[in-house]
Amino acid sequence: MDKFFHSVYLREELCSGCINCIKRCPTEAIRVRNGKACITKEFCIDCGECVRTCQNHAKKIQRDSIECLKDYEYTVALPAPSLYSQFNNVTDVNIILTAILELGFNDVYEVAAAAEIVSAATKEYVDIHRENWPYISTACPSVVRLIRVRFPNLIEHLLPINPPVEIAAIFARRAAMRKTGLPSEKIGIIFLSPCSSKITYVKAPLGIEKTEIDCAIGISDVYSLILANMKQAAQTTKILSNAGRIGVGWGKGGGEALALETDAYLAADGIENVIRVLEDLEDEKLSGLRYIELDACSGGCVGGVLNVENPFIAQTKLKKINESLPIRYISEHRKISDRDLFWDVDVVYEPVFELGDNFIEGAALMTQVQEIYQKFPKLDCGICGAPTCKALAEDIVKGNANEHACIHILKDQIHKLSMDATSFANDTVINEDSVYGYVQTLKEYINEIAVLDSHLNHDVD
Numbered sequence: 001m002d003k004f005f006h007s008v009y010l011r012e013e014l015c016s017g018c019i020n021c022i023k024r025c026p027t028e029a030i031r032v033r034n035g036k037a038c039i040t041k042e043f044c045i046d047c048g049e050c051v052r053t054c055q056n057h058a059k060k061i062q063r064d065s066i067e068c069l070k071d072y073e074y075t076v077a078l079p080a081p082s083l084y085s086q087f088n089n090v091t092d093v094n095i096i097l098t099a100i101l102e103l104g105f106n107d108v109y110e111v112a113a114a115a116e117i118v119s120a121a122t123k124e125y126v127d128i129h130r131e132n133w134p135y136i137s138t139a140c141p142s143v144v145r146l147i148r149v150r151f152p153n154l155i156e157h158l159l160p161i162n163p164p165v166e167i168a169a170i171f172a173r174r175a176a177m178r179k180t181g182l183p184s185e186k187i188g189i190i191f192l193s194p195c196s197s198k199i200t201y202v203k204a205p206l207g208i209e210k211t212e213i214d215c216a217i218g219i220s221d222v223y224s225l226i227l228a229n230m231k232q233a234a235q236t237t238k239i240l241s242n243a244g245r246i247g248v249g250w251g252k253g254g255g256e257a258l259a260l261e262t263d264a265y266l267a268a269d270g271i272e273n274v275i276r277v278l279e280d281l282e283d284e285k286l287s288g289l290r291y292i293e294l295d296a297c298s299g300g301c302v303g304g305v306l307n308v309e310n311p312f313i314a315q316t317k318l319k320k321i322n323e324s325l326p327i328r329y330i331s332e333h334r335k336i337s338d339r340d341l342f343w344d345v346d347v348v349y350e351p352v353f354e355l356g357d358n359f360i361e362g363a364a365l366m367t368q369v370q371e372i373y374q375k376f377p378k379l380d381c382g383i384c385g386a387p388t389c390k391a392l393a394e395d396i397v398k399g400n401a402n403e404h405a406c407i408h409i410l411k412d413q414i415h416k417l418s419m420d421a422t423s424f425a426n427d428t429v430i431n432e433d434s435v436y437g438y439v440q441t442l443k444e445y446i447n448e449i450a451v452l453d454s455h456l457n458h459d460v461d
């Protein structure tokens with residue numbers, strides 16, 4: 001498994017090199033080089049911000065299609081809690097679940113039902129294991145990936161419990177095997193995902209060796225199909241829902257922490273807010289907390305880039321649905337074994353942002369970065385293809401760019417060249433003796449202009 005696998009990728013032919021995405025990427029993973037965006041895979045956390053930002057739709061999310069159902073004899077859909085918030089006037093989530101069955105699935109298992117198990121288990125775990133307070137929720141894979149590459153001191157605070165979608169997959173597979181007698185490989189466990197981050201989890205999970213989820217389809221890919229089935233489903237509704245208010249509440253920011261029945265929690269959503277909270281936690285500015293819920297998307301999972309509804313409207317809809325649901329979770333988690341519940345692989349720090357192989361080398365390279373940075377105008381204009389002047393200075397030190405990528409430095413050099421050439425032409429007396437040297441010097445100026453021109457066209461040495 002590629003530990004830096006990503007679901008987010010670039011369709012190069014659609015990219016105009018407009019540099020909008022480089023400014024939005026929270027990990028500064030994107031550069032525009034030779035007129036096209038490129039993602040540094042070690043930095044990317046699959047948050048989907050660039051997918052949202054790109055007006056040319058050049059950033060895409062690699063995922064499965066509904067056709068994947070054909071690969072299995074028996075299929076179970078795992079709808080994310082935020083799916084319920086995508087539809088208007090939902091009076092009974094069983095209608096949505098029945099409409100999902102009509103897509104060709106044999107059964108559904110709500111991720112929200114598993115979320116209730118995870119809520120109860122988390123509450124117990126956090127109460128007992130006080131040594132690493134505050135625990136950081138691990139339900140958002142982008143947050144785990146961000147901590148893995150940027151916050152090594154916070155890794156020990158990660159809650160080592162599998163996310164609800166994994167628990168749902170484990171239970172769904174076992175139930176399907178019992179019901180059908182089929183072997184595991186003939187059963188397809190298929191997640192209806194709200195975001196790129198969770199798609200990446202399915203293809204390259206952190207915290208566990210292997211996921212029980214076989215495929216991940218974007219909610220936006222099946223939304224209109226489910227909607228089309230809902231009228232009929234309202235007439236033939238099957239009772240399929242097991243989830244209560246606690247589990248469905250996971251679909252929006254703060255819902256997860258609320259289920260822990262403590263005031264000693266903090267919940268933040270939106271990747272920039274998440275980073276601020278993690279920085280404050282690292283700087284020991286936060287105290288007295290037991291639990292921190294962090295969601296990379298604004299509004300929580302309702303804001304996932306593969307959802308279709310405005311996240312703020314979706315939050316209101318989910319709240320409304322929740323009012324009609326019962327509270328049921330407390331004893332459910334007793335049914336799950338530790339083996340199913342907990343991570344079986346440690347998340348390990350990946351020092352991808354560090355310069356050099358050791359402290360001394362890193363310090364020397366940082367000095368170089370500072371020296372180069374001082375030459376730049378510090379406008380962070382992005383024209384060089386890097387998100388900030390500092391990022392360009394780092395790229396230069398790593399050998400991935402040169403100073404001429406900075407249009408302001410280039411402009412100064414062109415001006416100097418023009419002044420030098422003018423004074424040379426004015427000051428030089430041309431006669432039979434000097435003509436050879438005169439032509440040679442002119443050739444040198446022409447060569448320099450050609451080099452500057454190639455830099456203007458964003459060529460990288």
Ligand code: SF4
Pocket residue numbers: 010014015016017018019020021022032036037053054055056057058059
């Ligand atoms: S936003 Fe990024 S990916 Fe989209 S066209 Fe602009 S540079 Fe290319």
Ligand code: SF4
Pocket residue numbers: 008024025026027028029030039043044045046047048049050051
């Ligand atoms: S998915 Fe997020 S982290 Fe990855 S390149 Fe896009 S904005 Fe950056």
